[in-house]
Structure formats: structure tokens, C-alpha cells
Amino acid sequence: xxxxxxxxxxxxxxxxxQMLADQEYSGHSSIHDDSMAEELGFRAGPIEGPTHFSxxxxxxxxxxxxxxxxxxxxxxxxxxxxxEGESVRAxxxxxxxxxxxxxxxAEKADGTPVLEASASIDPDHGQTLLEQRMAKLxxxxxxxxxxxxxxxxxGAQDEPVRMDLDQHMGxxxxxxxxxxxxxxxxxSPWYAEGASSPWGRPIIPLEMVSVLAEYTSPKAxxxxxxxxxxLFADQEIRMVDGPLLVxxxxxxxxxxxxxxxxxxxxxxxxxxxxxxAAGEQLKAEMLLNHATLKHxxxxxxxxxxxx
Numbered sequence: 001x002x003x004x005x006x007x008x009x010x011x012x013x014x015x016x017x018q019m020l021a022d023q024e025y026s027g028h029s030s031i032h033d034d035s036m037a038e039e040l041g042f043r044a045g046p047i048e049g050p051t052h053f054s055x056x057x058x059x060x061x062x063x064x065x066x067x068x069x070x071x072x073x074x075x076x077x078x079x080x081x082x083x084e085g086e087s088v089r090a091x092x093x094x095x096x097x098x099x100x101x102x103x104x105x106a107e108k109a110d111g112t113p114v115l116e117a118s119a120s121i122d123p124d125h126g127q128t129l130l131e132q133r134m135a136k137l138x139x140x141x142x143x144x145x146x147x148x149x150x151x152x153x154x155g156a157q158d159e160p161v162r163m164d165l166d167q168h169m170g171x172x173x174x175x176x177x178x179x180x181x182x183x184x185x186x187x188s189p190w191y192a193e194g195a196s197s198p199w200g201r202p203i204i205p206l207e208m209v210s211v212l213a214e215y216t217s218p219k220a221x222x223x224x225x226x227x228x229x230x231l232f233a234d235q236e237i238r239m240v241d242g243p244l245l246v247x248x249x250x251x252x253x254x255x256x257x258x259x260x261x262x263x264x265x266x267x268x269x270x271x272x273x274x275x276x277a278a279g280e281q282l283k284a285e286m287l288l289n290h291a292t293l294k295h296x297x298x299x300x301x302x303x304x305x306x307x
Contacts, residue, residue: 007094009059013087013109014185016051019175046081049232050210052106052115054186055090057206063092063102064121066198069243074104074206075128075236075287076117088114100124122240130236130287134269140261144303145292148223149268155220155254158279162249163204163212165193173211177246180208191246202246209237209244213252213272213286220254222268229296233267234289240282249277257287265291 053074060068082088087109095102100121106114118129127135143149163169165178181191184205190197191205204212244250251274258269272286294300 008091009062009094010092011055011059011090011186013089014055015085015087016047016055016082016185017183018047018084019051019180019183020048020173046083046231048210049076049078049115050207050235050237051185052082052088052090053207053210053237054184054205055088055106056092056104056117056119057186057188059090059092059104060119063095063119067121069203069239071122071239071242073120073122073125073128073236073238074117075120075130075238076104076115077129077133077234078115078232079113080108082108082114092119101126125238128236128238130234130289133234134258137258137260140259140266142304143259143261143266144300145225145228145294145297146259146266146268147225149256149259151256151259153222153256155222155252157219159216159219159252159254160249160277161212161216161252161274162247163208163215164247165202169211169215172214172217177204177208180205180211199243199245201248203243204246206237209274209284210235210286210288212244212250213237213274213288216252217254217272220270222254222256222270224268224292225297227296227298228292230290230292232288233265233291234269234287236285236287238285238287240284242284244274244284250283251275251277251279253279260289262291264294266294267291 060072088106090106093103102119104117104119108114120126120128163177166176168176181187190203192202197203253273255271256268257271260267267289269289273282274284275282
């Protein structure tokens with residue numbers, strides 16, 4: 001007997017840990033600090049969104065094997081914040097044999113949605129979740145915090161970057177990869193020193209690709225007005241010639257690909273391309289919606305009315 005009932009893989013409930021409580025964002029505490037989060041009307045500092053990506057990797061590896069690490073794409077819209085102590089479970093709908101795309105999502109233990117996503121693999125990703133969302137964006141009415149930004153604006157310089165196991169990743173990410181591996185929800189020996197991965201070297205976990213991509217982001221010098229608090233609203237990480245390797249030199253180039261606005265936020269969408277050290281071979285890409293909170297910018301309404 002055959003059925004057309006969609007079936008899904010699900011992982012165990014996990015409690016991701018907060019590692020950004022001491023994050024400095026443009027010289028001040030970030031939304032991940034409990035006190036700052038409470039000032040902005042949130043009950044506590046949220047876990048950073050890409051932390052949840054690790055829970056999907058065992059499911060995606062079950063579906064697509066090692067090819068996922070080389071050519072996979074995870075495209076996510078964050079729906080509700082998670083604070084330390086809450087439990088989260090990841091789901092991936094099982095695709096038809098030979099399919100290159102699957103629906104994915106995460107929920108808290110009580111069913112509250114955490115994120116929705118598309119997971120896909122080259123050569124035919126189809127339209128990713130974020131590509132669908134970007135296609136529906138309307139031009140912003142009037143920007144204040146982001147008024148000096150333009151679509152097509154590129155970073156001020158190429159940014160050399162690497163991630164070693166014990167390398168402190170700066171004020172934005174005040175920890176090392178080894179420290180992350182002590183707390184990561186889904187540990188793999190492929191991530192660690194002496195790794196016997198299929199690629200002969202330790203690989204950078206998907207959630208830490210976000211750290212690598214944002215580590216040198218201040219060098220882009222995008223003219224965002226400050227002081228302001230931001231958060232990740234949408235994020236897509238795509239491997240082109242992956243995986244990215246620990247201790248390998250890369251070169252980053254950035255471009256603003258969209259500007260948008262909601263009732264509470266002004267957003268700039270940045271596509272970050274990660275190349276080999278020579279800047280010739282594209283290895284991976286990240287699309288990130290930086291959502292800046294309007295009410296975190298002093299005098300926002302007055303500035304908007306005067307603009």
C-alpha cells in the first residue's frame with residue numbers, strides 16, 4: 001500500500017546555550033545582554049538565531065549525506081526568540097527521492113514556532129525561502145537609521161578572514177570555536193582538532209559560518225547611524241564549494257542587496273561572499289537581514305518627521 005502523506009524527520013529536544021551575553025555591538029551591549037533586552041521590551045537576551053542551525057545538520061546529513069556539507073543551502077526566517085533554558089526541536093520534511101529541496105522548521109517544546117526554512121542542495125536549489133521573501137519586499141517609505149545606505153553598495157575593502165580552533169572571534173563573538181564546541185547542541189568529531197573528516201581537515205560548523213562571515217563586518221563601513229540595536233531577522237547560508245575549513249584563509253566581499261522596513265525595524269540585507277584567499281574561487285555565501293530596531297535609536301520619530 002502506498003500513501004502520499006508527507007513525513008518528516010525530527011531531532012531531539014535541545015537547550016541551546018547563550019554565548020553572546022558579553023557581545024559588544026558598535027561599542028555598547030547587544031540585544032543578547034539581558035539588561036539591554038529588557039530595556040527594549042524583551043524578557044531576556046535571546047539565543048542568536050544561527051545557533052539553531054546545528055540541530056538540523058544530522059537530519060540534512062541523513063537526507064543528502066556528505067553532499068550537503070559541500071553544496072547545501074539553509075535559508076531561514078526567524079519567527080520567535082529563544083532564551084537560555086528553553087528547549088527546541090528541529091524538523092525536516094522528507095523529500096521525494098532525487099529531490100533537491102525540503103521544508104524545515106523548528107519549534108519550542110510547547111509548539112511555539114522558532115524558525116521556518118528551506119533546505120536545498122545544488123545544482124537545483126529552486127527559489128529559496130529568503131529569495132521568495134525578498135521578491136515580496138516593498139520599498140521602504142522613509143529610512144532614518146539606514147538613510148545613507150543604497151542597494152548595490154559594497155564593502156569598503158576586501159576582508160581577509162580565518163577561523164582557528166582557539167582563535168577568539170572578537171567583540172561581536174567573544175568566544176573561540178573550541179569554546180563553542182563545548183556547548184554546541186550537535187557535536188561532530190569532524191569539527192575538532194585531529195578530525196578525520198572526509199575533507200582531511202576539521203570543518204567549520206554551519207552555525208559558525210555565520211561567525212566567520214560577520215567577524216570582520218565592521219570593515220565594510222556601511223554608514224548605519226548609531227547608537228542602534230540590531231538583530232538577525234532572516235539568514236541564508238549556502239555552500240558553493242564547501243565545506244569551509246578550520247585554519248584556512250579566506251577573503252570576504254559584501255554587497256547590500258535590499259533595503260526594507262517594518263513597523264518596528266529598518267532592515268538592510270547583505271550578501272556576503274566568501275572566496276579562497278586569492279579572491280578567485282567562490283566557496284560560500286551568506287544572505288543576512290540586519291534588522292535595526294527603530295525605538296533603540298534616540299530621537300527616531302523626531303528625525304523621521306524632519307526627514
